[in-house]
Amino acid sequence: MEVNPNHAPATVTLEYSPMTGEVRFPQAVWEQLRATLLADLSRETKCFVLCRTLESSGRVVFLAREVVPVPDEAYAQRSASLVETRPEFVHALLVRCAREGYALLEAHTHPWTTLPRFSGVDDRSDLQKFQTTQPMSPPFRHGSLVFGCDMSFEGRFWDYTREAMATITRLQVLEVPPRTLYGADCQPPDWARTALAVYDRQVRAFGLEGQAMLSHLRVAVVGAGGLGSQIANALALLGVGHLLLIDPDRLELSNLNRVVGASYAQAVRGWRKVRALAQRLNRARPPERRTVAPLPLDVRTREALAHLLSCDLIVGAVDSAVARQYLNTVAMCALIPYLDAGVGVRSENGRLAQGGGQVQVVIPGATACLACTERGIRQSVEEQLTPHQRELSIRGGYIQGEAIPNPQVVFLNGVVGNLLVWELVKLATHCAPVQPYIYYDLLGQHVFPARAERNPNCLLCASHPDSLLGQGLYGLMGYLAPRRAPKSKPIPTPRGG
Numbered sequence: 001m002e003v004n005p006n007h008a009p010a011t012v013t014l015e016y017s018p019m020t021g022e023v024r025f026p027q028a029v030w031e032q033l034r035a036t037l038l039a040d041l042s043r044e045t046k047c048f049v050l051c052r053t054l055e056s057s058g059r060v061v062f063l064a065r066e067v068v069p070v071p072d073e074a075y076a077q078r079s080a081s082l083v084e085t086r087p088e089f090v091h092a093l094l095v096r097c098a099r100e101g102y103a104l105l106e107a108h109t110h111p112w113t114t115l116p117r118f119s120g121v122d123d124r125s126d127l128q129k130f131q132t133t134q135p136m137s138p139p140f141r142h143g144s145l146v147f148g149c150d151m152s153f154e155g156r157f158w159d160y161t162r163e164a165m166a167t168i169t170r171l172q173v174l175e176v177p178p179r180t181l182y183g184a185d186c187q188p189p190d191w192a193r194t195a196l197a198v199y200d201r202q203v204r205a206f207g208l209e210g211q212a213m214l215s216h217l218r219v220a221v222v223g224a225g226g227l228g229s230q231i232a233n234a235l236a237l238l239g240v241g242h243l244l245l246i247d248p249d250r251l252e253l254s255n256l257n258r259v260v261g262a263s264y265a266q267a268v269r270g271w272r273k274v275r276a277l278a279q280r281l282n283r284a285r286p287p288e289r290r291t292v293a294p295l296p297l298d299v300r301t302r303e304a305l306a307h308l309l310s311c312d313l314i315v316g317a318v319d320s321a322v323a324r325q326y327l328n329t330v331a332m333c334a335l336i337p338y339l340d341a342g343v344g345v346r347s348e349n350g351r352l353a354q355g356g357g358q359v360q361v362v363i364p365g366a367t368a369c370l371a372c373t374e375r376g377i378r379q380s381v382e383e384q385l386t387p388h389q390r391e392l393s394i395r396g397g398y399i400q401g402e403a404i405p406n407p408q409v410v411f412l413n414g415v416v417g418n419l420l421v422w423e424l425v426k427l428a429t430h431c432a433p434v435q436p437y438i439y440y441d442l443l444g445q446h447v448f449p450a451r452a453e454r455n456p457n458c459l460l461c462a463s464h465p466d467s468l469l470g471q472g473l474y475g476l477m478g479y480l481a482p483r484r485a486p487k488s489k490p491i492p493t494p495r496g497g
Helices: 025-036 087-100 120-136 193-215 225-237 264-269 273-283 303-306 321-336 375-383 389-397 412-431 472-479
Strands: 016-026 046-056 059-069 076-079 082-085 103-109 142-147 153-159 164-174 181-183 218-220 243-248 293-297 313-316 338-348 349-360 437-441 446-449
Touching: 016 025, 016 153, 025 046, 025 059, 025 103, 046 472, 059 103, 059 243, 076 349, 082 087, 087 103, 087 120, 103 293, 120 142, 120 153, 120 164, 142 193, 142 273, 142 349, 164 293, 193 225, 218 303, 225 243, 225 273, 225 313, 225 338, 243 273, 243 303, 303 321, 313 321, 313 412, 321 472, 338 412, 349 412, 412 437
Parallel strands: 016 059, 016 164, 103 142, 218 243, 218 313, 243 293, 313 338
Antiparallel strands: 046 059, 046 103, 076 082, 142 153, 153 164, 164 181, 338 349, 349 437, 437 446
């Protein structure tokens, strides 16, 4: 139940947990939420959002999957300053959440304001509802959002461990480019002006606000070879806040023609690529911003996945189609923008005959994913064949010969890597339109956009209920060690509100 603040009764004192939360919306789900809540600004409106969740220490991410409007007959009361739903409608939703493993966000409007705040009635109602559903947790999560007439918001959810409220600090809308909305009193801290001397020339390019956006980013760069080291080097110089470098490989002498920051001594000793790269990049940053972390891990391990899920953006610079498709799947399931790059060179008799590279920007639910473009699907299958299957495929003409070391040149990596970095800067700062797919022709020396249309029936990124979009760990179960199912919890019957 919610009321106009001019007529609000005495409020209750709420204890808030240090845990924080955020909500990620695919574009289609956000548009449905907005259309539902703003359809009638003469009175309060309510709806529910079914979500998956990603959880880490001190942080819960709600992945919005579906908006459930409240039909007229399910309202117990509704006016310009009051909204109350019938308990049986909410109970049916809780049953579905328990059956299908969803978290539940309740959203309602205060249509008279652009600065929405929970009222005293909201405080008492939410506290009562959260305590009622406490027996369902874990894994159930229950939260509440209040929106103004311009979709500004305030949000909170129940921290069942501390039995206290926790703040939802931001909403991320995955459109092109992605948009972040911060809750009441939850704006990020100002960019440290002490770093202005280092980044002054960039600030002149896209302003203090743009530099601040970069400084707050947490980016995973998967692959620290010729292409990945170029990308990581550029991101570190740009002042990206946190960089995670993920690659299990060690340096070899044959890497020295293209891997940024690698030394001869490190290659002889077989240093991890990520260790050598992180050491060099941290030395080029101010002491308080040495936040380039080396992670010598196979990206498909559970440990690496936990790091990926903590990031705002994922960058793929890998030469394995299996790893590329895995990163694409993680991005779809976790609603994390993914930038993918690849290069290739073909030579004949010691002369370059063909070369180029491509960059694809994947914004889950808004642009085509890698599966939509079918890039790498066949190669991914080929990489997983047994030796006998591979031999049969070669005999049948499906694979043109055995794998040999591919030609690699540093200048191609530099061009394509920096094309990707430019798209990342556009995503973060909104300083120019994002180009979802671009191709670079090495011999022709020109860049051009390529069409990459979304497949409306894509299993990964389509908006239909069976896709992996926003499925969280449910969509990644095949990659994770099995866990015992939690014991069933009773479904409480809530009161109206």
